[in-house]
Amino acid sequence: xxxxxxxxxxxxxxxxxxxxxxxxxxxxxxxxxxxxxxxxxxxxxxxxxxxxxxxxxxxxxxxxxxxxxxxxxxxxxxxxxxxxxxxxxxxxxxxxxxxxxxxxxxxxxxxxxxxxxxxxxxxxxxxxxxxxxxxxxxxxxxxxxxxxxxxxxxxxxxxxxxxxxxxxxxxxxxxxxxxxxxxxxxxxxxxxxxxxxxxxxxxxx
Amino acid sequence: xxxxxxxxxxxxxxxxxxxxxxxxxxxxxxxxxxxxxxxxxxxxxxxxxxxxxxxxxxxxxxxxxxxxxxxxxxxxxxxxxxxxxxxxxxxxxxxxxxxxxxxxxxxxxxxxxxxxxxxxxxxxxxxxxxxxxxxxxxxxxxxxxxxxxxxxxxxxxxxxxxxxxxxxxxxxxxxxxxxxxxxxxxxxxxxxxxxxxxxxxxxxx
Numbered sequence: 173x174x175x176x177x178x179x180x181x182x183x184x185x186x187x188x189x190x191x192x193x194x195x196x197x198x199x200x201x202x203x204x205x206x207x208x209x210x211x212x213x214x215x216x217x218x219x220x221x222x223x224x225x226x227x228x229x230x231x232x233x234x235x236x237x238x239x240x241x242x243x244x245x246x247x248x249x250x251x252x253x254x255x256x257x258x259x260x261x262x263x264x265x266x267x268x269x270x271x272x273x274x275x276x277x278x279x280x281x282x283x284x285x286x287x288x289x290x291x292x293x294x295x296x297x298x299x300x301x302x303x304x305x306x307x308x309x310x311x312x313x314x315x316x317x318x319x320x321x322x323x324x325x326x327x328x329x330x331x332x333x334x335x336x337x338x339x340x341x342x343x344x345x346x347x348x349x350x351x352x353x354x355x356x357x358x359x360x361x362x363x364x365x366x367x368x369x370x371x372x373x374x375x376x377x
Numbered sequence: 378x379x380x381x382x383x384x385x386x387x388x389x390x391x392x393x394x395x396x397x398x399x400x401x402x403x404x405x406x407x408x409x410x411x412x413x414x415x416x417x418x419x420x421x422x423x424x425x426x427x428x429x430x431x432x433x434x435x436x437x438x439x440x441x442x443x444x445x446x447x448x449x450x451x452x453x454x455x456x457x458x459x460x461x462x463x464x465x466x467x468x469x470x471x472x473x474x475x476x477x478x479x480x481x482x483x484x485x486x487x488x489x490x491x492x493x494x495x496x497x498x499x500x501x502x503x504x505x506x507x508x509x510x511x512x513x514x515x516x517x518x519x520x521x522x523x524x525x526x527x528x529x530x531x532x533x534x535x536x537x538x539x540x541x542x543x544x545x546x547x548x549x550x551x552x553x554x555x556x557x558x559x560x561x562x563x564x565x566x567x568x569x570x571x572x573x574x575x576x577x578x579x580x581x582x
Binding site: 291295326 | 445448469471475484485489493497499500518520523527529539
């Protein structure tokens, strides 16, 4: 059994504990003979696999009443992995979701680190600077890089910390954010854990 | 005496309590005979007025040791207006600064409402939605517009509230933000009050 997370540009495969990331455009589904359980946000990829009977869309197994109709499939998967806690998925966007007693409590979406920095740069050449990840978020800033880093990260980190524990961090910027959230568990395979749990449940709850 | 705030696209004039906003490109400095005290972020406008002896750049009166060298002139002016409190200037960026006993404590810069919404829209078509300004920021969201609004505004508003009082709101989105900060004083002329106080001091502190 292969687990597969299909993004707009990449295909992330998980097989016997090993992870392989490939280009979505170049990937040929015919090369895979095993059963593949997948989630996808890539419409053109979905078309390419629709005639492969060994590809199973996990969307069908989701209990949609637990979440909301426009909620991203990746967010639902990381929530499925966690019965109790706060889940931060730091990718192109930073999604923050709360699960209590296996019940979805809601969440919110912040910009990702890269998109926030681009948005600052678009405002003014003076704000086209890199974040300073060594800044003390508890202090008010007195230079431009710190003012942007504190402006973007301090409110977000404090809000996340106010939501309670345990705290899970996943996604491409998980390690970077963990500098400011030392109490968090970094788990880069959370999405696959959620997919596996959903398959094990097998039917709608 | 005329006070003038020159932005990249507009010239904001303040004269005997009346405010007039004009296009920076079309504005002809020769039409003004009175003394003009100005702050400007517009390099080409600065060139156009350099030979007018009735135009005085307030940059010269600033005690730069009180602030920091790359700090925006507009931010410094709103800080000059306030001896004690938190100043939120909600424009294309949202700047937040703290003054205590007329001493600058530092601050931070968040994205403005429009730039944040554009940045979300750039991430994904699914996130190209308007903020919901009637949302309850204390609750986790269960739909996309609320998830973005809570994601952008809840951390920021809570951070601002944690900085103490009194709280002043200025800039184009001041009224909009005041829905979430009912304890704040909205003062759309704060920049001109700062300019006036600086002129009254007349010399570097």
